[in-house]
Amino acid sequence: DFRRALEEVVPSFGVSADQFASCVPNGIIEFSDEFRGVVKTAKLLLQQVKNSDVTPVLSVLLEGSVGSGKTALAATLAMNSNYPYVKLITPEDFLRHSESVKRIKIDKYFQDAYKSPLSLIVVDDIERLLEYVPIGPRFSNMILQSLLVLFKKAPPPGRKLLVIATTSNREVLEAMQILDVFTEVLTIPDVSSGDQTATVLRAMKNYTEKDIKQISEKYSGKLPIKKLMTVADMAIQDDDGTSLADRFLRFAGSGSHTVPHG
Amino acid sequence: DFRRALEEVVPSFGVSADQFASCVPNGIIEFSDEFRGVVKTAKLLLQQVKNSDVTPVLSVLLEGSVGSGKTALAATLAMNSNYPYVKLITPEDFLRHSESVKRIKIDKYFQDAYKSPLSLIVVDDIERLLEYVPIGPRFSNMILQSLLVLFKKAPPPGRKLLVIATTSNREVLEAMQILDVFTEVLTIPDVSSGDQTATVLRAMKNYTEKDIKQISEKYSGKLPIKKLMTVADMAIQDDDGTSLADRFLRFAGSGSHTVPHG
Amino acid sequence: DFRRALEEVVPSFGVSADQFASCVPNGIIEFSDEFRGVVKTAKLLLQQVKNSDVTPVLSVLLEGSVGSGKTALAATLAMNSNYPYVKLITPEDFLRHSESVKRIKIDKYFQDAYKSPLSLIVVDDIERLLEYVPIGPRFSNMILQSLLVLFKKAPPPGRKLLVIATTSNREVLEAMQILDVFTEVLTIPDVSSGDQTATVLRAMKNYTEKDIKQISEKYSGKLPIKKLMTVADMAIQDDDGTSLADRFLRFAGSGSHTVPHG
Amino acid sequence: DFRRALEEVVPSFGVSADQFASCVPNGIIEFSDEFRGVVKTAKLLLQQVKNSDVTPVLSVLLEGSVGSGKTALAATLAMNSNYPYVKLITPEDFLRHSESVKRIKIDKYFQDAYKSPLSLIVVDDIERLLEYVPIGPRFSNMILQSLLVLFKKAPPPGRKLLVIATTSNREVLEAMQILDVFTEVLTIPDVSSGDQTATVLRAMKNYTEKDIKQISEKYSGKLPIKKLMTVADMAIQDDDGTSLADRFLRFAGSGSHTVPHG
Amino acid sequence: DFRRALEEVVPSFGVSADQFASCVPNGIIEFSDEFRGVVKTAKLLLQQVKNSDVTPVLSVLLEGSVGSGKTALAATLAMNSNYPYVKLITPEDFLRHSESVKRIKIDKYFQDAYKSPLSLIVVDDIERLLEYVPIGPRFSNMILQSLLVLFKKAPPPGRKLLVIATTSNREVLEAMQILDVFTEVLTIPDVSSGDQTATVLRAMKNYTEKDIKQISEKYSGKLPIKKLMTVADMAIQDDDGTSLADRFLRFAGSGSHTVPHG
Amino acid sequence: DFRRALEEVVPSFGVSADQFASCVPNGIIEFSDEFRGVVKTAKLLLQQVKNSDVTPVLSVLLEGSVGSGKTALAATLAMNSNYPYVKLITPEDFLRHSESVKRIKIDKYFQDAYKSPLSLIVVDDIERLLEYVPIGPRFSNMILQSLLVLFKKAPPPGRKLLVIATTSNREVLEAMQILDVFTEVLTIPDVSSGDQTATVLRAMKNYTEKDIKQISEKYSGKLPIKKLMTVADMAIQDDDGTSLADRFLRFAGSGSHTVPHG
Numbered sequence A, B, C, D, E, F: 001d002f003r004r005a006l007e008e009v010v011p012s013f014g015v016s017a018d019q020f021a022s023c024v025p026n027g028i029i030e031f032s033d034e035f036r037g038v039v040k041t042a043k044l045l046l047q048q049v050k051n052s053d054v055t056p057v058l059s060v061l062l063e064g065s066v067g068s069g070k071t072a073l074a075a076t077l078a079m080n081s082n083y084p085y086v087k088l089i090t091p092e093d094f095l096r097h098s099e100s101v102k103r104i105k106i107d108k109y110f111q112d113a114y115k116s117p118l119s120l121i122v123v124d125d126i127e128r129l130l131e132y133v134p135i136g137p138r139f140s141n142m143i144l145q146s147l148l149v150l151f152k153k154a155p156p157p158g159r160k161l162l163v164i165a166t167t168s169n170r171e172v173l174e175a176m177q178i179l180d181v182f183t184e185v186l187t188i189p190d191v192s193s194g195d196q197t198a199t200v201l202r203a204m205k206n207y208t209e210k211d212i213k214q215i216s217e218k219y220s221g222k223l224p225i226k227k228l229m230t231v232a233d234m235a236i237q238d239d240d241g242t243s244l245a246d247r248f249l250r251f252a253g254s255g256s257h258t259v260p261h262g
């Protein structure tokens, strides 16, 4: 019975493994203590679900700025979890689906999870899944209600489930009373000083130690890791004779990154 | 006629008996006098419906914090009621159903109850059943209207009905004027002092008397029983060399339970 | 023609007679002068419709607290009217019907009434029929518009109609401008003093004259008759050794009737 | 062509003639100069449409209190118009129709009118036709838009049309900008003094000259004619020994007409 | 190719030619310099579309009071334009159509226009086409969005288009940001003095020069031309012995034109 | 595989090439340094997508006044990009499509793009695509949600994508939180001084150097390039004897361009 359950869910697993990998093309950089703390708590919850009899279902919300690395971290945790069933639920897969088809599919992924003794479901970008927009505001209450039930519903006896969700709109989820449903809420920090920025640039491999030293001394900004990497890359492309460090500082410094004409 | 009515409803009963059991995996802990008072009143109403000719239908609302044990208590009362028909109506069963199918199914459960001489229906998590969300606010008026009628509709002559409903959103139900419909509204308390917490930890069996003594002396917080048990379990998992009591106090003390990195 | 009209409507009549009876299981208690005044005016309107040529259609609204006895009084008036066609329109009968089916059925009952020379239609619990909820507010405008037309539409020549409607939400009906449509609006009072309460308890037969005397001296509260009877019955069930009068006073006195634990 | 047009519309005409008659069971009482002024202007417009080449379509709105006699007057004008096509559009005929069927039927009545050389359409109780309710507010914009176009659309060359509409909610029509569409807006007055009241009571035939004299001296209230006649009739029914004039004054005097108990 | 395009659109053209004529039964009176200025600008735009290569599509909005002659002017311009394709889009033609059918038909008329080398489309009474009502406000966003695109979309190479739209609700169009789309916004004035009024009355032919002289001396009001002509006609009908000039002044003077009773 | 992907998308490319050309009938005039700066940044992003491995998807928003040349610039960039797949998504193509068909088609264009190694999609006039209207406000949340996902979704490994979107309603997009999704936001300036205006008029070829000199000295206004060219053209048409420069100054000076009558 146990083995059959495992086999039944293999296809779902396989598909998601690929998807998870594409969320972290270049691995994770542990750029600060705060970031490492988040990773540690998340791993503790993975372990608690596996070991405890008191808590057959737990859920954790990863929240942070746009581009702070929420999806990348959730995917990394899933890939390293060694759980027999891991699944990514992402808005990208529902672009042509109606609200009710979406609801049925989400429910299906949870039913699949209940067949495995130990499962992890990543629900990425909740506000996008809910089709939230602040004007109105509008969102799919149908999907919200499903999540409110599914995130805390106990699996059948002997089965266990961890839910990892992500959002860049914590306040909205609070207003929807979905925050109460999570066991933990963890905040992914931005890259926020010269030192942390140096760690990231070093990992990108296009910057010389000299460039990096110059930047880490002069730069005191704060950017989500994805934006930081895009800016760093833009500086590389715009080869106008000035030093790479200079160009980085120019792009990273201005709110808008428009190339000065001249 | 009486016997046939009983037989007709047996299947429904059987199903719900299982469901009720799964709501109380480890039995109920009577952790305070206030909690015991609630249990006592609920039992008096069970008896009144059975005995009286004046009140063929009564309804009681159990309200309290998220995780305070409302569902667990309602299920326990149902299992111990010895009523020939007991039924659990829970949002978990309607995840794929449209509003109108939901309405028909709820109505059906009440019609089934009317076939039994004595029935108890648990309507769990009313605000979830109504798909309530505070933004808007939005909810299913169709379901609300059905409940408003069904909760006070007299069963056919000779039949009797008790409705137990639960909510963690009392104010909203008040605004919807559904509170007027209940004969009684009972509040399930949180676990609120060292002594009450000790009672719960003792029942969990992982804590030594020494741990418990230390905690009951130092701890003065207040948590719904489910959150208390999750925190207590998290402390057990995070075996980092400090004492279990210390870890419990650290996790239970902080608003967010993030593991400090180090 | 007259006789055929009568025969045609017999089935409808039969059904409703049963329904009316079930609304007044134990007869009506005339507990105060104010209550008797309401009954008298209602009877005058019944007579006016029967006798006058100027007013072929009249309508009266019975309004009062939840449980004040509106449905019971309307049903009693209908049963004693000796009108050849009497019909109860109640939300309980529409639990599975869509808005538009409801509209068609209501219209049908009025068309049936127009076949009888003299008809009485009880429209019970208007705000429930309209699926009114104060949040929003929301309600069925389709049903409201039908009632606005049907309550004042003249029957065909030679036919006469009285409409008795009930509500516990007078202000809302006023805001909907449906109050203008009624010939009369009558308020059913609560049971409001020791003497009136004594009259009701006496009729319930479980209280001794001694109990009643003690209560009528000490009690000065005010309750809708249905709530009063439920409280009185609760006191009977909770046989904890204290006197029945004491228990009544304890339950009737507290806003919430929770049994004190101890 | 002219004759064929006339023949084509005969059926519609016949039906409406019956309907118009039933709106004025007992003829019109010209109870005041103001009332007579309204009648005169309305007749002038009937004549203008018939004679002029400049204005092939005119429209007039009769507005006044609930029960002031708007429908009765419109029907009387139609019956006495000698127009070959007269049609009553009333909410009573649309009770089971959806919004869009209603729209198609209204449009149809106007198309029929365009076949006749000279037509009069009475659009009774516009706010009811629009299913207007002040809460929201809500109404059928589909029907409103149809009326906005139809009330000012010129008939085909050589055809003429007068529209008479009624409302007891002038302000709302103003807010909807439908008032701009009417050539004239006429206000039907209430019956507002002893003399005018006497005129009405005299016409009712149940009151002796002595009763009437006494009332016209003592009474100084103001009521729409329909309410006045209902009160007068109620006084007739309640034969409690006091004089008819006294009873009239008692009922007409109190805001609510509840019979005093005693 | 050019000739075939012309032939293809002939039927549409024919139909609209009739429709345009019926909008101006009695020709246009150029009653003021301001009015003549509007006509001149409109003609310049007709010429610009014909001659220029820079501006293949232009659009002009005629705005003014209800009855100021917007439709009449637009129709006159279309009839005198000598454009091979002219089309009137009017709310009167959509009375039975759903929103989406309306949208498809409007789009179709523009597609037809693109087949002709030179086209003029009159979009009459935009706010009615949009089913606008100030309560809410409500309107068809679907139609609005179509117009926003169609009014500025360039026709295929070598084809040219002028759009003339009308409205009596300029502020609303501004709020909808549809005003930005027009090349020009022209205001049709009311008839605003004795002299201008005289010009209009003279053209009506029922007033003697003596009447007109008297009126132009005494009258200083301001009315849209259509209202002015209706009032002038009403005065003609009401032959009560006073002079025509007097009657005109009486009717035109009072806000409401109710005939004084007497 | 690479070649096949290229072939598969050829038809889409062909169609759009035509469409792009029609958006820039007369080439682009680089009328100011600011304008040149925008062009330079846009080209840098085109290059970054082509060369970088870090940023497989980038998006840029061109925002500016109505008629400032956003569509023309986007089309020019696309035509000169030498990307194997270029596609124009414009509201003009969706005039008859329902919201959900629109969504499917947009998604399809992105799926097509993912088949090409290097793609550019122009999403023109976002607020029109969303059917945005400020009254309400209303817009298609379904389309908005699709864009929010598609604009940042990474293409399959080895494929790259640049999105260029345009809007004249930047604030609204900000309120919808779609601005966060763009890598860059670039503002297209208006033509804002005598010198810049001279550059544009010179390119139009109807103005003599003398006219241009006179205008550039006297004119100090600011207009979007499209409006400027329409005004300049209008002055050409209105040949009333005054000099072209005078006529230009008169039309460009007045807010409304109504021809003075005379």
Ligand SMILES: Nc1ncnc2c1ncn2[C@@H]1O[C@H](COP(=O)(O)OP(=O)(O)OP(=O)(O)O)[C@@H](O)[C@H]1O
Binding pocket: A023, A024, A025, A026, A027, A028, A029, A030, A031, A064, A065, A066, A067, A068, A069, A070, A071, A072, A073, A125, A168, A225, A226, F152
């Ligand atoms: N800690 C990290 N170390 C290295 N790369 C990272 C890290 N976090 C994110 N990235 C990279 O940044 C990119 C985007 O991050 P990701 O999509 O996870 O951010 P996000 O917070 O989910 O953004 P969004 O709010 O848009 O969903 C990914 O390509 C990922 O490889």
Ligand SMILES: Nc1ncnc2c1ncn2[C@@H]1O[C@H](COP(=O)(O)OP(=O)(O)OP(=O)(O)O)[C@@H](O)[C@H]1O
Binding pocket: A152, B023, B024, B025, B026, B027, B028, B029, B030, B031, B064, B065, B066, B067, B068, B069, B070, B071, B072, B073, B125, B168, B225, B226
């Ligand atoms: N009094 C109690 N004694 C022992 N265990 C309890 C008690 N109350 C609740 N529990 C346990 O806590 C868990 C959750 O409680 P339950 O679901 O009944 O809370 P709830 O108030 O219904 O929460 P929610 O607001 O989420 O619906 C259950 O597993 C149950 O076994």
Ligand SMILES: Nc1ncnc2c1ncn2[C@@H]1O[C@H](COP(=O)(O)OP(=O)(O)OP(=O)(O)O)[C@@H](O)[C@H]1O
Binding pocket: B152, C023, C024, C025, C026, C027, C028, C029, C030, C031, C064, C065, C066, C067, C068, C069, C070, C071, C072, C073, C125, C168, C225, C226
């Ligand atoms: N005057 C009365 N005398 C005796 N019993 C009464 C009287 N009025 C009501 N009852 C009893 O009270 C019960 C409920 O009253 P009823 O349903 O008519 O109240 P209601 O005002 O219609 O309540 P609701 O607002 O809930 O519709 C009935 O069982 C009826 O028998």
Ligand SMILES: Nc1ncnc2c1ncn2[C@@H]1O[C@H](COP(=O)(O)OP(=O)(O)OP(=O)(O)O)[C@@H](O)[C@H]1O
Binding pocket: C152, D023, D024, D025, D026, D027, D028, D029, D030, D031, D064, D065, D066, D067, D068, D069, D070, D071, D072, D073, D125, D168, D225, D226
């Ligand atoms: N002037 C009148 N003279 C005599 N009877 C009248 C007069 N006006 C109205 N009535 C009588 O009053 C009754 C109701 O009047 P009617 O329905 O026309 O009023 P209404 O203003 O249309 O009311 P509502 O606002 O309800 O539509 C009719 O039966 C009619 O016969």
Ligand SMILES: Nc1ncnc2c1ncn2[C@@H]1O[C@H](COP(=O)(O)OP(=O)(O)OP(=O)(O)O)[C@@H](O)[C@H]1O
Binding pocket: D152, E023, E024, E025, E026, E027, E028, E029, E030, E031, E064, E065, E066, E067, E068, E069, E070, E071, E072, E073, E125, E168, E225, E226
């Ligand atoms: N300048 C004019 N000279 C002569 N007659 C005119 C003139 N303008 C309008 N009319 C006449 O007035 C009548 C109504 O005018 P028209 O319908 O064009 O006004 P409108 O502004 O379109 O009104 P609405 O706001 O109701 O659409 C037409 O019969 C037309 O013949």
Ligand SMILES: Nc1ncnc2c1ncn2[C@@H]1O[C@H](COP(=O)(O)OP(=O)(O)OP(=O)(O)O)[C@@H](O)[C@H]1O
Binding pocket: E152, F023, F024, F025, F026, F027, F028, F029, F030, F031, F064, F065, F066, F067, F068, F069, F070, F071, F072, F073, F125, F168, F225, F226
């Ligand atoms: N920089 C330019 N040089 C020359 N012509 C231009 C320039 N920009 C725009 N145009 C011309 O102006 C016309 C309209 O510009 P375009 O449609 O691109 O403006 P837009 O900003 O997209 O306007 P909208 O806000 O209405 O979408 C086009 O015909 C184009 O040829």
Ligand SMILES: [Mg+2]
Binding pocket: A070, A071, A072, A124, A125, A166
């Ligand atoms: Mg993400």
Ligand SMILES: [Mg+2]
Binding pocket: B070, B071, B072, B124, B125, B166
């Ligand atoms: Mg619960």
Ligand SMILES: [Mg+2]
Binding pocket: C070, C071, C072, C124, C125, C166
């Ligand atoms: Mg009732």
Ligand SMILES: [Mg+2]
Binding pocket: D070, D071, D072, D124, D125, D166
């Ligand atoms: Mg009426």
Ligand SMILES: [Mg+2]
Binding pocket: E070, E071, E072, E124, E125, E166
């Ligand atoms: Mg018009």
Ligand SMILES: [Mg+2]
Binding pocket: F070, F071, F072, F124, F125, F166
């Ligand atoms: Mg554009």
